[in-house]
Amino acid sequence: MQNAAATNGAGASQPKKLEPLIYDLGAPGRIGVNLPDCDVPKTALPADLLRADLALPEVGEVQVVRHFVKLSKLNYSIDQGLYPLGSCTMKYNPKINEDAARLPGFAQLHPLTDGDGAQGALFLMHELQTWLGEISGFEAVSLSPAAGAQGEFAGILMIRQYHIDRGEGQRDIILVPNSAHGTNPATVTMAGMSVRELPADAQGNVDLAALRDVCAGDLRDRIAGMMITVPSTLGLFEATILDVVEAVHDAGGLMYMDGANMNALMGAVKPGQLGFDVMHYNLHKTFSTPHGGGGPGSGAVGVTAALAPYLPGPVVAVIEEENEQEPPLYGLVMPEKSIGRLKAFQGNFGMHLRAYAYIRVYGDAGIRDVTRYAVLNANYLRARLMATYKVPYPRYCGHEFVLEGHFDDAEDVHALDISKRLMDYGFHPPTNYFPLIMPEALLIEPTETEVKEDLDAFVAAMERIAEEARSEPETLLNAPHTAPVRRLDEVKAVKELVLCCAPALPIGARD
């Protein structure tokens, strides 16, 4: 096989892969499925259009099962333990939601089913739109964006179009704090606008004086809006948020809230009431839809009445009001001045239905408790770890907090080493080196679903690691020791760029 030299070419003494590649399993002629015979008369295939070869594996069903079970065991997951990955809200993913998603009425529903035949799905989406609007204080919601980053993109495109329609198309600058997620500035560029970065003050808030300077300066008429995460990526609620909103609105800009940290806000405050014009929700964070090892996500957007006509479509609306005999008739519609369609069909419906079931279980009181206990857990960990680690910003945190992954008396040890050592103690590491404004940041988000015993065990592990940093730093620098593999050579990965192990294609097919 062509890839053998590239991947397994090392001498016999070199360690082997933990599990062979699927291409290295199997035998010619083997097949992993049992397909039906053709029950119609066959038609001749158009010979001149056919391919000569198809370089896929040839493995049996049992082999496939074992292969993927073995691979699964090389992963860490929420189902195994605490996953305190800041800004990612790794909460428990309820099992019933997985069952619901697999009901034939959802899983086997064609996306182009005529409205009458999809009333169940449309009802569910309509309810979810309404609930998300209620939770965040917005007038209208579209569920169509496929992920948080698409929700952001939708938000910025709506802001852009709003200004254009008002004859203020010169407004092309979006203000972004330097603590922002990388998706924020990338989104602005994708929408054809420019980023103006804002500094943070000593408390981790947006530097209000700097913001007011920009809003009063030469760029005033070019300010389209501002993107800000609340609470901030440091896990702190901006004490001056109302002043920030006012400054940007006064300059004619609109306020975008990055809803990545919504787990700190539900029932505590409604972004719409704070003056925000648009925000996105991460259903895969706040509303427990699984992260899936890197997606799918779902990034609904909520807006004020002024921006509602610009929402990405389609959205679900009541087409015929209910009467004594009939329930309301729901349908998919494109908002009047919609920025358009950001993905085919109507969003990641499988995530919508999981979020629906999640909100339904918690209900009015429970949704507020999600936030209350998420904030309790974060503040508990913060209070316990303050004795051992430097915790900047002497304030209660939201659903997450940063601490410094570095000690003055153990200079060689860095946040990355602490993260890797946590794996040996059976925990997923926190987010490290984010937000960028804080050196050696460890961003810790336990979520509300973690039991106190596990939080205490995490504290004990962090305390032990802090001791090891002084007594045996090498143990940290070489960590992890018990994970399936040790630290990886990322430079080699970039330099040699082995991205594919499929056998070579027929001659002439490549450059």
Added chain:
Amino acid sequence: MSYIPHTDAETRQMLRAIGVDSIDDLFEAVPAAHRFPGLDLPAPMSEMDVAAEMLAISEANDHAGDFAVFRGAGAYHHFIPSVVNHMLLRGEFYTAYTPYQPEISQGTLQATYEYQSMMCALTGMDAANASHYDGATSLAEAVTVALEAGRRKRKKIILSHAINPQYREVVRAYHLGRDIRIIGDRGRGEVVDLMEMLDDNTAMLAVQYPNYFGQIDDFSRLAEAVHASGALLVFVANPIALSLFKSPGELGADIVVGEGQPLGIPLGYGGPYLGYFAIRQKYVRRIAGRIIGETVDADGRPAFVMTLRPREQDIKRERASSNICTNQGLMALAASIYLALMGKNGLRQVGELNYHKAQYAADQIDRLDGYSVDRSKPFFNEFVVACPRPVAEINDELLAEGIIGGVDLGEHYFHLQDHMLVCVTETNSKAEIDRLAEILGGLN
């Protein structure tokens, strides 16, 4: 309290450790006037009741469990082996995050690497990323790559009208803020007409394979013409069709994108799906989204890691070419499992079943009075039928007989009023096809 495990005693202990009296004290930074607003949501519900409600809602839909489906147009009802779902339900896969910590994510990383490899094999490309959101957004991302490859000086994008109309809408929305021209899809231009539009301002030309009407166009001179103009050739391809037909790589494509849903992902009312994206080696550094590469660990053990990271938004920020962050990891895993099960022999068999059944269905319908099938080009598992009555009327009648008929092409194509796009897959039995023809025959 549902999924919150705290006892009152524990809550009190935790509050004491923090040094506050109540949880609400932790929210002091929220402006008092807006703190703890009312929430108008329904009351909490037990798991048992939620399960019953979800079942009731789901059954208010006309789904493929109860109906024979002859509808495709970008979403396809295929057989999915049980193994796929069982593997996806392993919590180790679906409750993991993006594999930023490779030491404890080798499962996701290797499965994604295998997915990339199998997509390369199918498409005839050198590299594939870990996925985009769906086929439409993959095409929109291909536009970005082509603009970058043309050093942002080439500003013309040529799209065939026979690309899925929703995909073309997505491309336009994605690039609203960019100074580019998207042309080619307003009329009914054939591939040769698109070739006429090529010039030194063209960044890319995209076609669909099989096209939106299920047909295979003549691409024999296309690659040469596109490359002579200095543009990139992009194929939007149905991966099941690639089990039978020449790979886009063989036909000269530079980028191949498409909807991976047919590879083991249920219809699911349109999502989550899988945008696959494959490309030739020379453009690989322009690819957006996550890519998994092979390397070694500190002991020299071969292992996998996310690579080419500096392209991504969390590092490059406003200079990144895309903001993509989360992709469709679990859906790529589904495709990986599906392709491993089907393999070289099974996927070809699925492709042939689709082909033979669609040809058979077309024969049955074509001979009916008032109906005619467009046979001007070879087709795979979809075909266009000219109908004697409006498609909506026919579909109402079919629905009453337990059949979900084809898409009404008149909604997106003015010249195709009263034309239906019929899809036939391996899931449609001969009896279903015969029944479809019988009912249509009675509706002329």
